[in-house]
Amino acid sequence: MSITALRHAAYAALEPHARKHHGLSLVNKLLVICIVVAAAFAILETEPELITSRQPLFRTAELIFGAIFTVEYIVRLWIVPENPDYAKYRFPRLRYSVSFPAIIDLLAIVPTFVTLGATGGGSLLLRFFRVLRILRLAKLGRMSSAWRDLSSAVTERRHELLLTISIAGIVLLVASTLMYWAEAGAQPDKFGSIPRAMWWCIVTLTTVGYGDVYPVTLLGKSLAGLVAIAGIGLIAMPTGILAAAFSDVVQRRRAEAAEAALKDDRG
Amino acid sequence: MSITALRHAAYAALEPHARKHHGLSLVNKLLVICIVVAAAFAILETEPELITSRQPLFRTAELIFGAIFTVEYIVRLWIVPENPDYAKYRFPRLRYSVSFPAIIDLLAIVPTFVTLGATGGGSLLLRFFRVLRILRLAKLGRMSSAWRDLSSAVTERRHELLLTISIAGIVLLVASTLMYWAEAGAQPDKFGSIPRAMWWCIVTLTTVGYGDVYPVTLLGKSLAGLVAIAGIGLIAMPTGILAAAFSDVVQRRRAEAAEAALKDDRG
Amino acid sequence: MSITALRHAAYAALEPHARKHHGLSLVNKLLVICIVVAAAFAILETEPELITSRQPLFRTAELIFGAIFTVEYIVRLWIVPENPDYAKYRFPRLRYSVSFPAIIDLLAIVPTFVTLGATGGGSLLLRFFRVLRILRLAKLGRMSSAWRDLSSAVTERRHELLLTISIAGIVLLVASTLMYWAEAGAQPDKFGSIPRAMWWCIVTLTTVGYGDVYPVTLLGKSLAGLVAIAGIGLIAMPTGILAAAFSDVVQRRRAEAAEAALKDDRG
């Protein structure tokens, strides 16, 4: 097998758009599993009770995943000329290396090497890089064709959704001010300022309701009841907008399919 | 540039309906930012921990925003004759000054001047005016065209939404009475009257669930489970109604656009 | 004005179906207000802090509302022969007095007379009748035409909604058993039996989350996370079903209206 054929095969294995079949190639499936397992290790590594005696295990896993993703990064760089989107440029690999997915890929392998050379001091900074590593999962987003439908539904109704958020913001402001006015006297530590009342108000409007803050006066409870009912509306509005948007996308898809079928019949 | 041309330019810059382009003019964008920042300052000003050493900063910010909104109010009054809605009246500026948006604009600048001359005593009253100041944000509502779609969807289904609220009210009454009957003996301070049971009932029906009040008897817990499940219905009903309403608006919009396109083809 | 004309006028004033105009007659509007105010009094009467010094006020209000509803009941009995649904029977008033709305009307006035003659002992029984009194509000259900749309949407999808409830029931059983198995050792008082675990499970599946019971073990928390996510589905399923049902009703209404308009054009 020549080097060109190998490069082409690697391109077909790594780039979902290059395949004729639906779904992911075996290589991409293995990479997804690696990303998920590496993320799981990165999450578990922060648990003090777990790490104490298993430091070498986590170190080794880190090294293995770091090596896999480094090889992946180098191979992706190597196969760039196969990609028609980059082949037209003069330095396709340089061009690719400054693209958004390539930078995320690079940032995802940085923590491995930094951790290797790091001593106690830089741990807080490394933690931040470890957050970026989780972004490897964002690659999953490339894969599904459902993504296009969902994003087009959200994009088409972005004005309505923004308006709902604006209304929610005004409700939040008004409700927080009223609750501050009603409860500040009884619970100065919890409702003693509008920002403090806003914490209660967000927790109530989203119907989370931790119970760390709740009104105790009659006026406060009456207002809180209204805010909780407004929270129902806050959930109902975006849900209704998205339901209508998805319904619209589904119908348009069907109409397009019917038209295409009609053309095929005539053609 | 003549004074008439300047007034016309000011009108075009301030009145969204006067523009041909979609979106907001630069002046309006700056005003929106001012309103949001001024609201943020008004909110933060109530926080005792924050204000102590920063009183002069908040005083200055208050003065600057007060000045900006005062100038805006005067300019809006000055450009009224450019507005065809008011130009037809004999005293267009007087007529405008008693309109709803103009009164809100005026109330929004009152606190600045009142705060300046106020001493310790009138703080509670001023707090009330500070609430109105947040209404400046209501101006944001003028801006989006999505507002019309949302409000027409809500307006068309207002009977269904009102009916849902009525059903929720009856459920609230029945559930509160049953819980009062079931739990009053075990927790007289929390379920000792129907109004007290209603507080629990609203918190449960809206699925907020603070946890300050919850049933402890077997009968109370069984009833509470039914109320919580009814709460799902309370969320599902208005969401479903709004989803259908939005879907209907979207389809009507599409049918109108298709009809208009058909007319254009024939014309 | 003759007695027959008066009876006819009373019938037109009390029976919503007898009116040509939409909305409620003045008499019915006043009755709705009376029902709401009487319900408010009945609710407030249970609050011990409120009642102590105001006993005579509540006694008087009780008497007034009792008198109003007694007069209403007698008038409704008197006007029965005007109602074509009952006029066909031999004893229309007797027939009406055993109908469901008439029995509710009667039960709604019973507490007034029973309270008058009651001494300390029968208070618990009276409380139960007071619950029925709240059912007066159910009369509101007669009024809106939106009721038909909502109930037809729910009725048409009753099988799907029942199925969702069945699935939720199975999820509840499985989840409660698993949580009992996972948490019984750590928290025997809270998860020591399946019925106890079911209380936690209902509170979690409906996303109420009081916080009186929550898992503490790792296995329990992992299971609880899955149950909470299943709760999202439990909200999403009926909401989606109702949204589709309302959408369907709206479209059918529109198609009928379009057909009727087409017929009018041809006719």
Add this chain to the structure above:
Amino acid sequence: MSITALRHAAYAALEPHARKHHGLSLVNKLLVICIVVAAAFAILETEPELITSRQPLFRTAELIFGAIFTVEYIVRLWIVPENPDYAKYRFPRLRYSVSFPAIIDLLAIVPTFVTLGATGGGSLLLRFFRVLRILRLAKLGRMSSAWRDLSSAVTERRHELLLTISIAGIVLLVASTLMYWAEAGAQPDKFGSIPRAMWWCIVTLTTVGYGDVYPVTLLGKSLAGLVAIAGIGLIAMPTGILAAAFSDVVQRRRAEAAEAALKDDRG
């Protein structure tokens, strides 16, 4: 009545697909009641306060239900040759006995016999079999025709629903990491690792909000507010997708019915 006719009658009584009428046969209705009551007994049996003095009652109930389900199992095995799906095989009863519903039926009667012979030691294992017994209720799933509509709606949109779960997973990872970073210093026992922060994050994203864990720092509360608002989206997305899917299924059903009616008219 011959043995063949009896077997045929038993088949018609037990197998819902064998009936021409909609709904369940009397025998199946009784079996459903038995399953529900047996499940209720199995649930109540785990409650220590209830069981102490009523051990013989639960023992007897266990025996009766075990006998009923054993007879049912034997009869189902006996009538297999009546079922065209299995009659084509050489050993229809053997084939049936290894089918999924038959294995569940068998597992459902195992606990009865195991409990009879069991002494103290094997109780933990038996508990596990008792969970499977609840699966008898899964038989209910066979019955409704609404099942097909619901499952087709969910199946058709499985990619969109999976994508929503993936997005929720990424939000969960990012939010947990940020909260761990923001709150680990203030509450090391509650946010001291990403897995601990994930518990908080799931409870917040699903809007359950127990209140056992909540942020206390300003940064933590600000992030928590954003997570809670993202939780609204997490509920709105799948609800919207399902609403559109159900709406689509309803319309397709209607179009099919209209086409079938058209064919009948022509035929």
